[in-house]
Amino acid sequence: MPNLHRYIPMTEQDQADMLATIGVSSVEALFRDIPEAIRYRGTLPISGALDEFSLLEHMKALAGRNADTDRYKSFLGAGIYDHHLPVVINHMISRSEFYTAYTPYQPEISQGELQAIFEFQSYICELTGMKVANASMYDGVTALSEAGALAAGATKRKQLIVSRAVHPEAREALRTMARGLNLDIAEVGFANGVTDLAALREAVTADTAAVLVQSPNFFGAVEDLAAIEPIVHGVKGLFVVSANPMALGLLETPGKLGADICVGDAQPLGISQSLGGPTCGFFAVAEPLMRRMPGRIVGQTTDIDGKRGFVLTLQAREQHIRREKATSNICSNQALLALCASIYLSTMGKQGLLDAAHLNLQKAHYAAGELAKRGFALPFGAPFFNEFVVKLPDGVSVHETNLKLLDAGFLGGYDLGIAYPELKGHMLVAVTEKRTRQEIDSFAGKLEEVAV
C-alpha cells in the first residue's frame, strides 16, 4: 500500500503494527476469503486521479460549459423554479454538524437534526393545512407515487385517477409504481387549462382509491379544489393534492379544502435548481392516515429528567422494523433539503412568504399581459400563479425558439409539445420574483422577434 492520500492516515508503521496485532503478514491476506476466480487483478478503467488544483480546474471547465442562471435570465419552470435563495441558507446548511451526520438514530446527540425536522413537519402542516407531516420524501414526484400507494392500501381499492394537468414526469413515475403494486391508472383530461370536472365525474367509480390533482397544476393554473373534493369523496376515494408550497403563501390550503393527502416539492423554498435534484418532497395527511405514512417521522417527548426532546417515532411502520410488511421501502430521505426549506421559511416568515408569492403572481401576470399585447395567444383562461401557457405562431418550433432565446441570454419556457402532442408549439413560461420589469419586457420583445 504505497499511496499516500490526504484523506487516509495510514502510515507504513501503522500498517505494520496493525498487521502484527491481527497476526497476518500482509494486507493481501485479509482478502484470502475472496475466491481467486472472482478477484479483480487489473486496473479499473475509470477516470484518473487529479491533484486538488487540477481537479478544481477540471470541474470549473465542466461547469463553465453549462448556461447557468447567474448568466442567463430564466423563464423556465415546469416544476423547478429560479427563485432567490436567501444567503443565510447556504451558511447554515454548510454547518457540518448537520451535513456530515446520518439519520438521527441516537437522539441524545442528534437533537439538532431532530428538532429541525420537527420544525419542518410543523411548517409543512402550517402551509398545507394538514394535521400530520413526515420528515421528507425524495421529491414531489415520488411523494405523489407514495400518496397513490397509501390511498390504495387504505381504501383496499385498485384504481388511481390522475389528472393530465399533473406534471408529466409525476404521472410517469406513478405508472411505474402502479405496475409494481398492480394498481390501475386512469387519466382525466383538462379543459381551459384545468382538470375537466365533467370527465372526472364520469371517471370515478366504486373502485377509485384516489383522485390525484396538482394545484397550481403543470400549466400553472389553480385548480378548483372545492369543486373536485365532493366528486372524490362522493365515491369514498381519497383526495390527493400536489401543491406548490410557495403558492400556499397565497392560496387556500388543501387541508381546508378537504384533501386527505397533500404532497409536493419544496424546491421553491430555498433549494438550488441543480439540474432538478436533489430537491425535497413533502408528505402530509389527515389524522386518520397518520400510521400509514411512509418515511421518517419525528415526535416530541421528554427525557428522564423531564426535559423536552425529540425522537424518531411511529417506527413500527418502517422497513427496518417491519421488513416486507412496511408501509414503504424508503430509508434515506432528503433531510438536508428539508433543512433548507425550514431555513427559508424561518427567513421569510409570515410577511415574507406572502410577499414572495405576491411578487410571483404580479410579475407573471404582467408578463402574460405583455405577451398578449404583442399578439401571442394565451389559450387557457383559468386563474394562474407564476406560470402560464403561450401559443407560438403556427408552425414555430419551441425548441428552435429557445435556442435563439439562449443566444440572447434567456432560458425560454418549457416545450409543452414534448409531453402533450395537442400542445405542440406551446410554451410554458414561468416568472419569479427575480425577474425585473425590464427583463420581462426584453424577453417579450425577443420572443416576438424570434418566434416567427
Place this chain on the structure above:
Amino acid sequence: MTASANAGSTEQALIFELSKPGRVAYSLPPCDVPEVPASELIPAAMLRETPAALPEVYEVDVVRHYTALSRRNFGVDNGFYPLGSCTMKYNPKINEDTARFAGFAKIHPYQPEESIQGALQLLYTLQNDLAALTGMDQVTLQPAAGAHGEWTGLMMIRAYHESRGEHRTKVIVPDSSHGTNPASATVAGFETVTIKSDERGMVDLNALRAAVGSDTAALMLTNPSTLGLFEEQIVEIAAIIHEAGGLLYYDGANSNAIMGIARPGDMGFDVVHLNLHKTMSTPHGGGGPGAGPVGVKRRLIPFLPKPIVARREDGTYFFDYDLPQSIGRVKAYYGNFGILVRAYTYIRTYGPEGLRHVSECAVLNANYMMARLAPHYEIPYPGVCKHEFVMSGRGLKPYGVRTLDVAKRLLDFGYHPPTIYFPLNVEECIMIEPTETESKETLDGFIDTMIRIAEEARTNPELVLNAPYDTVVRRLDETTAARKPVLNCACS
C-alpha cells in the same frame, strides 16, 4: 465528550417560540410592475383566508437558532462515527465546493441539451466509471437512494421476466439482509422468502436450494454481508439462481470493502446498486439526500429507466429516451445531480489505484479493531472480516447491561455508537465499521473506551445503565412519543 453535542444544558426554543410580530429576516426585490389586487387575478374563494402562521424573527435569530441546533448534533466532522453498514467516512470539502459551482447548482433540467454539455459529460463519465467499478454494462443515475435503487432494480428484473413470458413472484433474501430489501420487494410486487444463514454466517446452500424454484425472480445479496463477511460460495450461489432462471441482485451498501478488488459483475450479479452517500463519500446530510445508481448486465439494459445519458459520434452528449422496454421513470428529472457531482469529484481525487487503497485501508482498520476487541466482546464469526464486523454484547447480560446501554455510555466519551441490534440474527448485536479515513490513534481510543465500558458493566453496572450523563438530553421516552404522538407544534 466533545463540546459540539454537548452545547448548553437548557431546552432549545423552537423557532416559532422566538417570534415577535413586526420582525423580518427577508429582503425581496421590489414590485416594479403595475400591481393588481390578488383577488382580481384569482377568485377570492381560492385565496388563503389567514396567512400561514410562520415565525416573525430577524436574521440574527435565524442564524443563532440554526447554529444552536447544529451544536446539538453530531457528524463525522465532530468525531468517530463507526456506524456499521453506513460507511460514515470523511466527506471531502472539495465535493461541497464543486457541487456549488453556478454551472452545476444553477442549471435547469429542461434547458436545451446544447446548454448543459458539461453536466451531461459529467453524468456520462460517471455512468461509465460506476459500470467499470461494478463490472456492469450500463448504469442509471436516476434513483435517489439505496432503497430507491433496490426497487428500481427489482422492477427491471420483473420487466425482464415478463418480457420472456415468465411469471416469477418470489424474491429470496438472507436473514441478515437490510430491511429495505424485503420492503423493496413488496413495493415491486414480489413476495419475500427469507432464508437462514449457516453457522459461519454464510448463505445456507441447502436452504437456498430448497427455496429456489421456477417462481424465483431474484436473490438479493449484500457481499460482503451485513456481518462483514465475504460470501465465499458466491459463484455456486449464482449458479443455483441462474440455473433456476432467476437473477442476482447486489445490494451495494457494503461496496467500500471491495473497490478494485472484486466486482459484483464478475461474481455473477445481474443488477447492482451503489450508495454514493456511503462508498463515494457524499455526505449523509442528516438522513439524505443520497443517490442510488443502478448498474445492469447487457440483457437488462432495455429495461433501464428513461432517460440515460449517451454520447454521439461528434462528441456531444444527449438524454437518450429511446428505450422502448423501459420500466419508465422512477424519479423526476435525472436523479440527485448535486450528489452525482460530489461522487464524480471524489472518484477523481483517487483514481483506480486510490480507490483500491481506500478499500484495503477500510478492511485493515476493521480487522485491527476486531482483533483488539476480541478478548473483551464475543465475536460470533471469527476469521477475517471485510470493512465491518459484528460483536455480541450478550456477555454483559449477567450484569444487567445490554448493548443499548453500552451504546448510550459511548456517548459520554464523545463517540457516535456503532449500529446496534442489526443484523437481527446476532443476539445483542454491535456492528462496527471504522472506514479508511480514521487513524490508528482514533481506533485505539475507541477500542480502549469499549474495553473500559465492558469493565464498568462488570464492576459498576449502574454507571452504564444510567448513561448518558453529558448530553443535552438524556434517555428519551420513546414509548410515550409513539403512543401519544406530538408531531408538530400546532402553531395555528
